[in-house]
Amino acid sequence: MYDVIIAGGGPAGSIAAKRAAKNGLSVLVLEKEAYPRDKTCGGGVSQKALDVIGGIDKGLIEREIFGARIFLPDYQNFTGRIGSRVAVTTMRRNLDHWLINRAEDSGAMVHDNEPVKDIKFSKDCVEVATPKDRYQSRMIVGSDGVNSTVARKSGIRTRWGSNIGLCLETEVELGETLVEECVETDIGEFYFRGPWSYGWVFPKRDRLSIGIGGPIPQMHKPMDIFMSFVGDVSLQKKIDLEERITRINSHLIPLGGVSRRIHGERVILAGDAAGFVDPFLGEGLYYAVKSGEIAADVAALAVENDDFSKKFLAGYAARCENAFGSDLKSARRFAKFAYGNLNLFLNILRGDQRLFLEYLKVMRGDRSYAGFNRWCAMRSPVTFLKLVSG
Numbered sequence: 001m002y003d004v005i006i007a008g009g010g011p012a013g014s015i016a017a018k019r020a021a022k023n024g025l026s027v028l029v030l031e032k033e034a035y036p037r038d039k040t041c042g043g044g045v046s047q048k049a050l051d052v053i054g055g056i057d058k059g060l061i062e063r064e065i066f067g068a069r070i071f072l073p074d075y076q077n078f079t080g081r082i083g084s085r086v087a088v089t090t091m092r093r094n095l096d097h098w099l100i101n102r103a104e105d106s107g108a109m110v111h112d113n114e115p116v117k118d119i120k121f122s123k124d125c126v127e128v129a130t131p132k133d134r135y136q137s138r139m140i141v142g143s144d145g146v147n148s149t150v151a152r153k154s155g156i157r158t159r160w161g162s163n164i165g166l167c168l169e170t171e172v173e174l175g176e177t178l179v180e181e182c183v184e185t186d187i188g189e190f191y192f193r194g195p196w197s198y199g200w201v202f203p204k205r206d207r208l209s210i211g212i213g214g215p216i217p218q219m220h221k222p223m224d225i226f227m228s229f230v231g232d233v234s235l236q237k238k239i240d241l242e243e244r245i246t247r248i249n250s251h252l253i254p255l256g257g258v259s260r261r262i263h264g265e266r267v268i269l270a271g272d273a274a275g276f277v278d279p280f281l282g283e284g285l286y287y288a289v290k291s292g293e294i295a296a297d298v299a300a301l302a303v304e305n306d307d308f309s310k311k312f313l314a315g316y317a318a319r320c321e322n323a324f325g326s327d328l329k330s331a332r333r334f335a336k337f338a339y340g341n342l343n344l345f346l347n348i349l350r351g352d353q354r355l356f357l358e359y360l361k362v363m364r365g366d367r368s369y370a371g372f373n374r375w376c377a378m379r380s381p382v383t384f385l386k387l388v389s390g
């Protein structure tokens with residue numbers, strides 16, 4: 001019998017596995033895909049996520065990002081940069097493979113190409129069935145992403161409800177020289193065009209990640225929206241990106257900052273499975289790795305106390321709330337203000353470079369959303385009132 005089975009070996013699962021193994025637990029990771037596997041994602045890893053991971057190999061870094069260029073609906077644009085690194089861009093295929101190898105090196109057992117199909121919860125253990133075998137553990141961590149089987153089988157969540165978004169993304173290979181001609185390689189580009197949330201162009205070494213995302217009700221005919229966005233970016237960059245697209249991926253993304261149940265008897269959810277994503281920017285990697293870390297620590301405490309009750313595991317939810325949950329709620333208020341008053345928001349951002357640079361510090365992790373909202377209050381009480389009233 002394992003101490004803990006971790007379903008899903010993405011960033012949340014890998015960090016949880018590494019830390020749980022280091023905490024002395026016997027750990028089995030069950031991952032649906034065979035590594036290395038792709039994950040639809042912009043691949044932007046914020047500095048605060050890198051800090052939790054403890055840094056990554058230099059070879060995994062595609063580009064270092066120090067700022068952002070914001071595009072208005074009419075494509076007028078403005079740029080902000082700060083002196084310290086805000087994020088790096090990566091290829092998720094490589095990053096996730098590296099993270100899971102690190103977990104394995106720390107002592108976790110990893111079975112890839114082995115999806116969790118069924119879970120039985122009993123008084124004494126959890127029994128997990130895959131197409132290959134059955135395994136028992138004292139508890140299970142569901143880090144199996146937005147379509148979490150663990151959330152469903154444990155009865156924690158059967159469907160998402162309204163707080164769910166859809167993203168479409170493509171990687172356009174251009175070669176290093178053309179990438180450097182097309183974009184400034186030390187910033188990310190964010191296109192706010194409404195009514196869907198935003199589009200992005202992130203520089204990688206020899207390609208661009210181009211994507212759009214927004215809450216599902218606003219993503220009518222997503223492929224049309226996406227192709228129109230790519231067409232506009234092509235005009236902007238004076239290069240035919242459409243003809244270079246080989247594949248378009250789509251993926252659901254939960255929108256965080258709402259209270260959700262994330263634990264039960266012998267089970268906790270982490271990362272996307274728990275709905276931990278910034279509802280303004282769609283950043284999920286920081287919350288995935290941070291919740292993975294907390295999951296491992298609470299699992300170690302549960303083993304130590306031989307207590308896997310729902311009541312004991314409520315400590316996990318409390319720790320997540322403390323670490324980032326209330327801040328995700330501030331992010332939600334910020335998103336509501338920004339997307340609900342898009343022109344006003346963009347005009348404020350364009351006219352107030354200092355405010356823009358302070359926001360970059362939120363992206364980097366030097367400032368919380370709550371702290372940023374407070375800072376806005378002191379700078380502009382009217383803006384703040386709109387912000388907190390949503």
Ligand SMILES: Cc1cc2nc3c(=O)[nH]c(=O)nc-3n(C[C@H](O)[C@H](O)[C@H](O)COP(=O)(O)OP(=O)(O)OC[C@H]3O[C@@H](n4cnc5c(N)ncnc54)[C@H](O)[C@@H]3O)c2cc1C
Pocket residue numbers: 007008009010011012013030031032033039040041042043044045046114115116117143144145146147148149167168169211250251252253270271272273277282283284285286288
């Ligand atoms: C288009 C798009 C762009 C994004 N861009 C960014 C970005 O630039 N920066 C950022 O911070 N965030 C971004 N995000 C969000 C980010 O991708 C996620 O928040 C992050 O991947 C969550 O990590 P996770 O480990 O919780 O889940 P995942 O990365 O989804 O990993 C879940 C793992 O579980 C496995 N799995 C699923 N079902 C089973 C099963 N039944 N049994 C076993 N294994 C299973 C999957 O194969 C996968 O390996 C983006 C999301 C989308 C959709």
